[in-house]
Amino acid sequence: MKTIKYILASLALTASLASCVKSLDVTPIDPNKNTADKAFTKAEDYNAFLAGIYTGYATSGYYGPDGDPSISGLDGGMSQYIRGMFHLTELSTDVYVCGWNDEGVPDVCQMNWDASTGLIYSIYSRLFFQIAQCNEFIRQANNATIDLPNKAEWIAEARALRAWSYYHALDNFGNVPFADESSLVGQTPGRITRAALYEWLEKELTDIIDNSALAERAATEYGRINKTAAKMILAKLYLNAKVYVGTPQWDKCATVLKDIMDDGYSLHTTSVGGIYSPYQELFLADNDQRTDEIIFSIEQDGIDTQSYGVTDYLIFAFTGGNMNAADLGISSGWSGCRATPEFYHKFSAGDDRAIFWTSGQTEDVTDMTEFTNGIGIQKYKNITSAGNPGSAAGHPDTDFPVFRYADVLLMAAECAMNGSTVFTAADGLNYLNEVRARAGLDPESTLSVDTILDERARELYLELWRRQDLIRYDYFTTDKYVWQWKGGTHDGQAVESYKNLFPIPVSDMMVNPNLEQNEGYNK
Numbered sequence: 001m002k003t004i005k006y007i008l009a010s011l012a013l014t015a016s017l018a019s020c021v022k023s024l025d026v027t028p029i030d031p032n033k034n035t036a037d038k039a040f041t042k043a044e045d046y047n048a049f050l051a052g053i054y055t056g057y058a059t060s061g062y063y064g065p066d067g068d069p070s071i072s073g074l075d076g077g078m079s080q081y082i083r084g085m086f087h088l089t090e091l092s093t094d095v096y097v098c099g100w101n102d103e104g105v106p107d108v109c110q111m112n113w114d115a116s117t118g119l120i121y122s123i124y125s126r127l128f129f130q131i132a133q134c135n136e137f138i139r140q141a142n143n144a145t146i147d148l149p150n151k152a153e154w155i156a157e158a159r160a161l162r163a164w165s166y167y168h169a170l171d172n173f174g175n176v177p178f179a180d181e182s183s184l185v186g187q188t189p190g191r192i193t194r195a196a197l198y199e200w201l202e203k204e205l206t207d208i209i210d211n212s213a214l215a216e217r218a219a220t221e222y223g224r225i226n227k228t229a230a231k232m233i234l235a236k237l238y239l240n241a242k243v244y245v246g247t248p249q250w251d252k253c254a255t256v257l258k259d260i261m262d263d264g265y266s267l268h269t270t271s272v273g274g275i276y277s278p279y280q281e282l283f284l285a286d287n288d289q290r291t292d293e294i295i296f297s298i299e300q301d302g303i304d305t306q307s308y309g310v311t312d313y314l315i316f317a318f319t320g321g322n323m324n325a326a327d328l329g330i331s332s333g334w335s336g337c338r339a340t341p342e343f344y345h346k347f348s349a350g351d352d353r354a355i356f357w358t359s360g361q362t363e364d365v366t367d368m369t370e371f372t373n374g375i376g377i378q379k380y381k382n383i384t385s386a387g388n389p390g391s392a393a394g395h396p397d398t399d400f401p402v403f404r405y406a407d408v409l410l411m412a413a414e415c416a417m418n419g420s421t422v423f424t425a426a427d428g429l430n431y432l433n434e435v436r437a438r439a440g441l442d443p444e445s446t447l448s449v450d451t452i453l454d455e456r457a458r459e460l461y462l463e464l465w466r467r468q469d470l471i472r473y474d475y476f477t478t479d480k481y482v483w484q485w486k487g488g489t490h491d492g493q494a495v496e497s498y499k500n501l502f503p504i505p506v507s508d509m510m511v512n513p514n515l516e517q518n519e520g521y522n523k
Helices: 043-058 081-091 105-109 118-142 151-173 194-211 227-239 241-245 250-261 310-316 405-417 425-438 449-460 466-472 506-511
Strands: 096-098 176-178 190-192 294-298 337-339 400-404
Touching (some): 043 151, 081 118, 096 105, 105 118, 118 506, 194 241, 227 241, 227 250, 227 405, 425 449
């Protein structure tokens, strides 16, 4: 990470880091430290292990963008955590198409996946690899026999990161294997239902927020998770409660959001460099300075933290055609991803968030393999707010914003629309229009499902929220809303409702008899 420049490999080894996914071959990082008593001898070892957990969200391994991935047998670029999440949560939606024929990419893009789709297996594996590392850190830190000055705070960080990954598992896979720090290492994990995992997450996050030593905003080191980020995970849990457990929790969500509003974050509304809009500055190479709005981010550095995922993917994969790669601060494009016409047309003239490339591109995607079919997206750039390129053209400095204050305002507006007693309808409309004003748009006069969903689409695209937003209002699989290539046809069509959840990969079903396949995938 930028703040811990020289990372000792995570110290998580075969004996101590058996994954929840028993079919994974977790490669030892340092063969000279293959047991806990050798690996954890001083406080710096625990700090290095925690740094390794953060690194697991930012890269594929500890030795370069595709060198010695942490999980053997998986492509280091395609299986990187954030890139994998993009495949599930954005590639499966109306936001963009990808013309590559890599295993699983066309299937996810056209909603034709099944339990054998490798792209799904790769992110499922990453989720539980991260959870396993968090479990082991908590276990070792709890049992430490040496003095750890930051023990309580470090354990709280690992718990919050574990909750974030378990939230991704709940949202995308529903009923999953479960293990925590009390589980026996190497034991086949049991299955937890979506409802039970929801209950566990609610209790875990509430305890982290109310009772742990997790840092408040004022004491947060950039790139590390804090209490506000933990509140965001809890708010997302409540926002989607009807989907997860069948009972809406708009008041609970609104109460958490109101608490977040007191933590001191705000919209970034003034351009620092005077070149790009305030919105665009949130996605540039110096966005680590945008801590007025960005609550938590995954760090990238063109020299020290290189990856073929995260914003590397969001810049390189979206560059092609007659775009000038140097204008984006990169060496070349991968010619993969473009916006669908349905998504492109959600933006009106004058919207600062409409960061598209139209030259040489057609709106209609008649051939997904042809990069000039579809409108280019240039939301992320490896350029600073002053207009200078990042530190390296091969990999960006641009960090990925996991949680932003704009999302707080839009969630609050949605709670108000759904009858929350915490925010009035007028409050909700004001919050939504605050976001629109930053984008240079006139205010809306009423709140509706489509108003909320379209505003969230425009504000939060390529930030991992689109799939769950569509599912929340039954737009993801049904014919209420279709887009080009949904369901594998040019004009789009409804797909089976069971695809609101992804399948448990067949490889994990084979090695864990405790698991049950999600409905619809046993055909």
